[in-house]
Amino acid sequence: MNNQRIVxxxxxxxxxxxxxxxxxxxxxxxxxxxxxxxxNHYLSLDxxxxxxxxxxxxxxxxxxxxxxxxxxxxxxxxxxxxxxxAVGALVVGMGGWQQYSTATGNGDIRxxxxxxxxxxxxxxxxxxxxxxxxxxxxxxCEPKAGETVCVDAASGAVGSVVGQLxxxxxxxxxxxxxxxxxxxxxxxxxxxxxxxxxKAHRDVASFDAALKAAAPAGIDCHFENVGGMIxxxxxxxxxxxxxxxxxxxxxxxxxxxxxxxxxxxxxxSRLKVxxxxxxxxxxxWPDGLAVLGGLVGSGKLKxxxxxxxxxxxxxxxxxxxxxxxxxxxxxxxxx
Amino acid sequence: MNNQRIVxxxxxxxxxxxxxxxxxxxxxxxxxxxxxxxxNHYLSLDxxxxxxxxxxxxxxxxxxxxxxxxxxxxxxxxxxxxxxxAVGALVVGMGGWQQYSTATGNGDIRxxxxxxxxxxxxxxxxxxxxxxxxxxxxxxCEPKAGETVCVDAASGAVGSVVGQLxxxxxxxxxxxxxxxxxxxxxxxxxxxxxxxxxKAHRDVASFDAALKAAAPAGIDCHFENVGGMIxxxxxxxxxxxxxxxxxxxxxxxxxxxxxxxxxxxxxxSRLKVxxxxxxxxxxxWPDGLAVLGGLVGSGKLKxxxxxxxxxxxxxxxxxxxxxxxxxxxxxxxxx
Numbered sequence: 001m002n003n004q005r006i007v008x009x010x011x012x013x014x015x016x017x018x019x020x021x022x023x024x025x026x027x028x029x030x031x032x033x034x035x036x037x038x039x040n041h042y043l044s045l046d047x048x049x050x051x052x053x054x055x056x057x058x059x060x061x062x063x064x065x066x067x068x069x070x071x072x073x074x075x076x077x078x079x080x081x082x083x084x085x086a087v088g089a090l091v092v093g094m095g096g097w098q099q100y101s102t103a104t105g106n107g108d109i110r111x112x113x114x115x116x117x118x119x120x121x122x123x124x125x126x127x128x129x130x131x132x133x134x135x136x137x138x139x140x141c142e143p144k145a146g147e148t149v150c151v152d153a154a155s156g157a158v159g160s161v162v163g164q165l166x167x168x169x170x171x172x173x174x175x176x177x178x179x180x181x182x183x184x185x186x187x188x189x190x191x192x193x194x195x196x197x198x199k200a201h202r203d204v205a206s207f208d209a210a211l212k213a214a215a216p217a218g219i220d221c222h223f224e225n226v227g228g229m230i231x232x233x234x235x236x237x238x239x240x241x242x243x244x245x246x247x248x249x250x251x252x253x254x255x256x257x258x259x260x261x262x263x264x265x266x267x268x269s270r271l272k273v274x275x276x277x278x279x280x281x282x283x284x285w286p287d288g289l290a291v292l293g294g295l296v297g298s299g300k301l302k303x304x305x306x307x308x309x310x311x312x313x314x315x316x317x318x319x320x321x322x323x324x325x326x327x328x329x330x331x332x333x334x335x
Numbered sequence: 336m337n338n339q340r341i342v343x344x345x346x347x348x349x350x351x352x353x354x355x356x357x358x359x360x361x362x363x364x365x366x367x368x369x370x371x372x373x374x375n376h377y378l379s380l381d382x383x384x385x386x387x388x389x390x391x392x393x394x395x396x397x398x399x400x401x402x403x404x405x406x407x408x409x410x411x412x413x414x415x416x417x418x419x420x421a422v423g424a425l426v427v428g429m430g431g432w433q434q435y436s437t438a439t440g441n442g443d444i445r446x447x448x449x450x451x452x453x454x455x456x457x458x459x460x461x462x463x464x465x466x467x468x469x470x471x472x473x474x475x476c477e478p479k480a481g482e483t484v485c486v487d488a489a490s491g492a493v494g495s496v497v498g499q500l501x502x503x504x505x506x507x508x509x510x511x512x513x514x515x516x517x518x519x520x521x522x523x524x525x526x527x528x529x530x531x532x533x534k535a536h537r538d539v540a541s542f543d544a545a546l547k548a549a550a551p552a553g554i555d556c557h558f559e560n561v562g563g564m565i566x567x568x569x570x571x572x573x574x575x576x577x578x579x580x581x582x583x584x585x586x587x588x589x590x591x592x593x594x595x596x597x598x599x600x601x602x603x604s605r606l607k608v609x610x611x612x613x614x615x616x617x618x619x620w621p622d623g624l625a626v627l628g629g630l631v632g633s634g635k636l637k638x639x640x641x642x643x644x645x646x647x648x649x650x651x652x653x654x655x656x657x658x659x660x661x662x663x664x665x666x667x668x669x670x
Contacts, residue, residue, distance in 0.1 A: 051603075227598065249599040259594035263562065264584040267610035275602035 001028050004311050005068045005098035011053055016322070020053065021069070021315040028100060035102050036085050038109070040075035040095045043311070043332040044123035045318045046157075047225075050253040060277075069097035069314075072128055074112070074119050075335070090114055092122040097314055099334055116297030124157045124329035125303040126293045132278040133161035133223070134288040136245035139281070140274050141221035145170030148215045150234055152176040153225040154186045154195060155304070157329035158247060161292070162223045163192045164301050171221075174214045176230055178324045185327070190302055198230060211237045218242075227251045228258040235265045246275040253322060304328030336363050339646050340403045340433035346388055351657070355388065356404070356650040363435060370437050371420050373444070375410035375430045378646070378667040379458035380653045381492075382560075385588040395612075404432035404649075407463055409447070409454050410670070425449055427457040432649055434669055451632030459492045459664035460638040461627045467613040468496035468558070469623040471580035474616070475609050476556035480505030483550045485569055487511040488560040489521045489530060490639070492664035493582060496627070497558045498527045499636050506556075509549045511565055513659045520662070525637055533565060546572045553577075562586045563593040570600045579608040588657060639663030 002025045009022045031037050052063040052070060063070060073095030080087050082105040093109035095101030103109040112122050124130060143149050149166035153159040154175025163173040163186065175186040175195040183195035194214035201207035211219070211233055218239035224231055227249035235244070252258040266273055295301035306326040308317035314332045321330045337360045344357045366372050387398040387405060398405060408430030415422050417440040428444035430436030438444040447457050459465060478484050484501035488494040489510025498508040498521065510521040510530040518530035529549035536542040546554070546568055553574035559566055562584035570579070587593040601608055630636035641661040643652035649667045656665045 231598070246598075246602045249602055252599055257597040257599055259596050260598040261594050262592040263566070263595040263598075264587055264592055266608060267581045267584055270610045270612060270615070272607065272609040273601060274607040275605045277605060280605070 002026065003028050003098055003100045005096065006311060006314055007066050008053060008063050008069055009065065011055060011062075011065070016050065016053060016319060018315040018319065023312055031079050031081055031102060033081050034104060034106075036077045036082050036089075036091075036105055036109070037079035038073070038075040038091060038093070038095055038101050038103060039078045040073040040099060040101060040334045042074050042120045042123055042307075043095070043097055043314060043334055044072035044127070044129075045308075045314065045321050045326075045330040045332060046072070046129070047248055047250045047253065047322065049318065050250075050322060070094060071097050072123050073101060073334075074122050075101070085109075085111065090119055092127060097311065097332075099311060117293050120305060120307075120329075120331055121296055121303065123331060124305065125161055125296055125301055126289060128278060129157035129329065130161050130292045131285055131288050132247055133158045133165060134292060135278050135281055135284055136223055136247050136276060137162050137165050137221070138288075139284065140245040140276060141223065141243045143169055143171045143221045146172075147220035148172040148174060148217055148239075149221040149223070150174045150176065150211075150215065150219045151223040151225070152198075152230050152234075153248070153250065153324070154192065155182040155190075155327060156225070157303070159223070159225060160186070160190055160303060160328065161301065164190055164295075166221075167191055167193075168295070168300065172215070172217070174211075174219070176226075176234075182327060185304065189304075204229065204233065207233045208236065221245075223247060225250060232261045235260075235269075235271065236262065238265070238269050238271055240269050242269060242271045244271060244273040246273060250322065306330045308332045310334070337361065338363050338433055338435045340431070341646060341649055342401050343388060343398050343404055344400065346390060346397075346400070351385065351388060351654060353650040353654065358647055366414050366416055366437060368416050369439060369441075371412045371417050371424075371426075371440055371444070372414035373408070373410040373426060373428070373430055373436050373438060374413045375408040375434060375436060375669045377409050377455045377458055377642075378430070378432055378649060378669055379407035379462070379464075380643075380649065380656050380661075380665040380667060381407070381464070382583055382585045382588065382657065384653065385585075385657060405429060406432050407458050408436060408669075409457050410436070420444075420446065425454055427462060432646065432667075434646060452628050455640060455642075455664075455666055456631055456638065458666060459640065460496055460631055460636055461624060463613060464492035464664060465496050465627045466620055466623050467582055468493045468500060469627060470613050470616055470619055471558055471582050471611060472497050472500055472556070473623075474619065475580040475611060476558065476578045478504055478506045478556045481507075482555035483507040483509060483552055484556040484558070485509045485511065485546075485550065485554045486558040486560070487533075487565050487569075488583075488585065488659070489527065490517040490525075490662060491560065492638070494558070494560060495521070495525055495638060495663065496636065499525055499630075501556075502526055502528075503630070503635065507550070507552070509546075509554070511561075511569075517662060520639065524639075539564065539568065542568045543571065556580075558582060560585060567596045570595075570604075570606065571597065573600070573604050573606055575604050577604060577606045579606060581608055581610040585657065641665045643667045645669070 228251035563586035
């Protein structure tokens with residue numbers, strides 16, 4: 001039996017393209033003792049993968065060329081040589097961009113329960129993106145009831161959770177998203193107090209005015225996924241002693257770095273700006289995932305998915321994600 | 336009897352000049368009940384004053400035009416209608432750019448002891464600049480023994496204390512200063528492990544190489560007084576989980592803001608960058624000043640002063656301070 005997988009064939013110089021990837025078919029190897037084989041149902045596409053495609057100094061090991069692209073997956077155990085994990089178990093792990101993956105079951109996969117939470121949500125709201133939102137907001141921003149929390153990429157897998165958690169903590173939630181449809185979803189479905197369509201505010205003055213209207217008492221906490229002009233504008237509207245969780249800078253992932261126009265605002269407003277990677281804070285995951293799973297199960301935390309069909313569609317879906325064409329958590333349906 | 340004072344006559348558009356100031360002579364008013372009159376011996380000149388000259392959104396109230404320029408002073412009580420403060424007491428306070436000032440004695444001045452610490456040091460190492468260094472380093476950077484601490488404007492009133500405190504805490508101290516003489520002082524007199532003369536490294540690659548040589552294990556803590564290219568270079572050489580205390584951005588105080596070239600390094604290296612103003616953390620002053628006074632008294636904390644002679648010299652001395660012409664703490668001798 002064969003396995004289909006996608007490997008990185010070349011590192012992008014600026015914008016990545018589908019030519020950086022290759023879909024290939026390889027024979028399934030025999031399963032080693034103690035291991036399990038997983039048929040992956042969904043692959044998660046996430047902005048961090050862009051960083052791994054580069055070999056510039058980074059916080060993670062670069063993706064090796066001609067190896068299966070890394071990525072989070074959920075699937076079903078179809079063969080087991082590990083007595084602790086039965087065939088039929090549903091698991092979440094880092095299976096990569098492929099139909100079948102193997103795992104030791106020794107910390108590299110987690111068996112999940114789909115009674116309250118749909119399987120795919122373990123790649124989103126009850127998975128790494130949800131934990132990213134939970135950790136950055138609760139542990140770095142530490143919002144207090146009555147404060148204003150801002151988040152960009154607000155309709156996405158991370159941003160949607162940030163704003164909903166902020167609301168659940170008694171804060172005003174202001175989203176920033178690209179397009180009227182995303183903004184309508186953020187306000188009407190997710191319950192944010194306001195959402196700014198940055199595509200309708202291309203110049204600094206217009207975006208600034210929109211921020212002031214959406215956050216009349218100023219911004220106390222900001223969860224940064226985008227960078228560039230959005231970050232410039234938000235920082236200028238932050239209140240004294242504001243906290244910024246820096247999670248992503250997707251606007252600068254391809255090509256030259258985008259500067260921060262006026263870093264002295266960090267001093268002037270006595271801000272704390274802190275970068276983080278949620279996988280370095282695993283001690284918080286059990287608590288955080290329990291909270292997130294409970295909120296999804298009880299319907300208090302909503303989410304939306306963009307599902308590309310079939311492994312072959314992954315490269316284009318990933319490129320679309322980098323420019324915000326997705327709407328909600330981007331997945332690829334594999335089986 | 337008359338008082339000489341310097342007032343702000345106009346707000347600078349870009350670089351300030353002596354034309355923004357006016358020296359004037361005004362009659363001394365009668366002393367109010369409960370107040371004391373102080374003959375100021377030294378006036379402190381500090382970069383923060385540049386911000387007060389502007390009326391742009393700032394963390395402090397702008398300096399009012401045609402009023403005495405604000406500033407820290409040390410002096411002697413020459414007239415007292417406050418039974419708690421005797422004539423002859425030596426005090427530190429915010430007397431402003433003038434020969435005589437008054438105070439209520441109700442929290443606006445502090446009587447100091449010159450047995451162990453010279454009077455002028457209460458404007459520097461055992462005053463606001465020293466506390467700025469102590470708070471930013473100890474409370475925001477929280478250096479651990481064996482880590483590398485970097486500070487720019489290293490021969491100045493704040494930077495000199497940062498590096499010496501870092502050494503006392505078992506860290507490697509790397510200074511950045513403008514000129515070979517300042518760097519020699521920082522290493523030979525203050526005991527830093529290394530000092531980079533940024534004027535000898537004008538381009539990014541050269542400055543980066545100098546940082547790598549001075550901090551071969553990378554930088555864990557940075558105390559930022561300058562901004563611009565120096566901050567860019569240091570951030571790129573910080574270790575994961577580094578801490579940056581943002582105290583000043585003197586390179587951008589006059590004219591257009593200087594951008595941070597690559598803010599994504601905050602994410603990549605999971606940095607914490609935090610702005611602060613020491614006067615908002617008064618609860619730490621008694622402890623901090625006790626430590627600093629003890630270290631000065633025992634000779635473990637060295638300092639240097641640049642002393643301009645006479646009130647009339649204050650405007651030019653202040654302009655020189657903004658471009659780094661001073662060497663050590665900049666004072667004006669008034670009496």
